[in-house]
Amino acid sequence: MSNVSVITGGAGGMGLATAKVVGNDHSLVICDVRQDRLDAAASALDALGIAYQAVNCDVTDRRAVVDLFDVASGLGRIASVIHTAGVSPSMGSAEYVMRTNAIGTLNVNECFFDIAAEGAAIVNVASMAAHLLPENMVPTDRFPQALKDQEAFMKDMLAACSIVPEEMQSGIAYAVSKSFVRWYAVAQCERFNGKGLRVVSVSPGSIDTEMGRLEADAGAGALVADAAVPRWGKREEMADLLAFCASDKAGYLTGTDILNDGGVVASVTERARQSADS
Template identity: 65%
Template sequence: MTRVSVITGGAGGMGAAAAAIVGRDHTVVLFDVRKDRLAAARDALDTQGLTVTAVPGDVTDAAAVAALLRTATDLGTVASVIHTAGVSPSMGDADYILRTNAIGTLTVGEEFFRVAPEGAALVNVASMAAHMLPEAVVPTAAFPLALEEPGSFLEQMHAACELAPIDARSGLAYALSKSFVRWYSTAQAERFTGRGLRILSVSPGSTDTEMGRLEEQAGAGAMVADAAVPRWGTAEEMAELLAFCAGPRAGYLTGTDILNDGGVIASMTERARRAAAG
């Protein structure tokens, strides 16, 4: 039976790189809201001899996500969903970022939970930003509401964003939304295991993709320069980790987040400790 891997955000740098890896031994279904970019990504993978289907759609649209999984199921056995779709602070206001990153992850995750066959894996993309916020700022108590009352969940996420100045709210919304992705990927592990499924997340640091470079002037560049590994990560490095996490060799890996940030958080933590110690 053909094994199928779904890549959301398949027109992006990280998604396309992941597709090129998993496509070596899987049929790939790319999903992205940007139709022209999606077609170009499919064509580029076709030239590599990979079997690719492109499905346009928005991760926040439950009907579109359900149709995506039906398409994948019709092609074979769904082995994995690598959920790279998301937006950065420079790409919209707080509401757009919260809906795309948090509600989009929830929509993909819950449809995967509903229809994926035993043994399948969902790998979500969180962010280094999810490791940077003080716990007191993150409305973690509101996160479970997303599963039952998404409207109330968004209201509380917006309220948390309003603690920041207006010009900083998109950045805070990004960090909060990725904190939700990290929470969802750990808190739901036992539930997913009950259906024989794996779920986890990867938190990339600053990555040399078009979206990543949008944030270069907003502080990401400075953090990279001060990291243990003083350079940007590549889309291919992130994709190798995503593909491994989604594959059978990682069959014991679930309910966790893997930080792949070139040592940024480690450097920041140690420097803060030294400063506090005087």
């Protein structure tokens, strides 16, 4: 039976780069909500001789995610899921950002939990933004609500974002939603371990992708020049990390977040400390 890897957002910059790595030794299922991007990704994978199934899937739709996993299960044993699907602050309202990033992550992970067999792993993409948002702005105590009542969770999350002017709320929603992604890997680790499953999150910095460049003139882009590695991260650098975290080589890795941001958070944190001491 072949090992199957599912990559959500598989037609995006990081997702497609990861598919090119994982597709060398796994049966591949890529999904994306945009058919035009799926078609372009299919052409790129065809050119490399990588076999795949492409599925148009909106991760905020639980039924669509169930159908996605049905397709993957029909190809063999689900060995890994790499969940890169998500949106940035410039792409929509606070509600859209929160629902896509938080509810999308919940749907993909819970469906994976329901269907995956022992030894499988899921890797979620969070963000350095989740490391930079002050803790008193993160409604962590309300995060468990997502597992019980998604609409109540959304109401609580949007209320947390409403403390800033409307034009800033998408940015806060992004950081809060990615904080939820980080929280999920930690909080659900023991439950996943009970079935022999691993769950990890990875927090990229400013990565040179179509979505990443949308924030070039905003906070994420502005931080690049001050990073310990003062450049945009390469999608291939993220792809190799995501593929490793999902592989058997990382079999001891679970319940944690890996920050891969060129040292931005370290620099910001240390500068803040020095400023407070001066």
